[in-house]
Amino acid sequence: MESFWFLGSTISQDLKWETHIDSxxxxxxxxxxxxxxxxxxxxxxxxxxWFYSAVIESVLCTSITVLFGSATKSDRRRLQWVVQTAERIIGAPLPTLQDLYSSRVRKRPGKIISDTSHPGHNLLELLPSGQRLRALTTTTIRPKNSFCPQAVSLISSELSSRNDDHSPCRSLSLNISKTF
Structure with missing residues (x-):
């Protein structure tokens, strides 16, 4: 299998994350x-x-917003095994990779929405109602598990749960950028 190293990530010819997760x-x-x-x-x-967070978790979370959604179940299990091993060594509970992924997916869209020059800015726009983000439509599973659709569904569900604030679309987008 052909692969190459680019900007800290191992990219394989078939665009799967197995070789990067191995590294x-x-x-x-x-x-x-x-x-x-x-x-x-x-x-x-x-x-x-602290050592775990600085030295091991930082390695596990490299590109987590990109790779975790499209990683296979076995690859996720292998990554989570590292966290469980560290828990046994430390003797204290640590955040799961799913929790780390979710927290990063919540933070990143706010930065993208507030930066109009970001290439993904148009992918994260509010609907005219101001209560949800525009959903991206795909026909296959792999794009649905990628960052943008995951972020859209997460933020839209949080926005719909905040329906008690009937403010206009503009203020909701400002609230999104402040919250995330």
Whole structure:
């Protein structure tokens, strides 16, 4: 299988994330070794958690908004295995990759909406009603699991749950950018 390294991501010829996830797992496993060593030196859980967040979670979350939605179930399980291993080493609960993905998907659209020069700005526009974002239509599963459709459905569901504020479309878009 042909693949190449571009801007920190391994891109395969078939545009699947398996090779990139393999490289992420290799990095994370190497860093788990250092977490185990720190645990042997009896560092407090708080410091071990900080180390995990800075050194291991940062590797796991590289491109998470792009790859997590289109990753296979087995690839997601392999990534989550790293988190579970770190939990056992630290002895404290850690956020799941699904939680990390959701929080990042909530934050990113606000930045895109507020930046009119962003290439994805037009993909995240409110409907005239101001209560939902315009949904992107696709015919296959893979694009539906990508970032923009996931962000649109997440934000639209949050906007519809805030129906008690009947403000115009413009103020909703400002609220989106402040919230996210």
């Amino acid at each position: 992420i797992l290799k990095k994370a496993q190497k860093r788990l070794y250092f977490l185990r060593q720190l645990r042997k030196f009896n560092l407090p859980q708080e410091l071990l958690t």
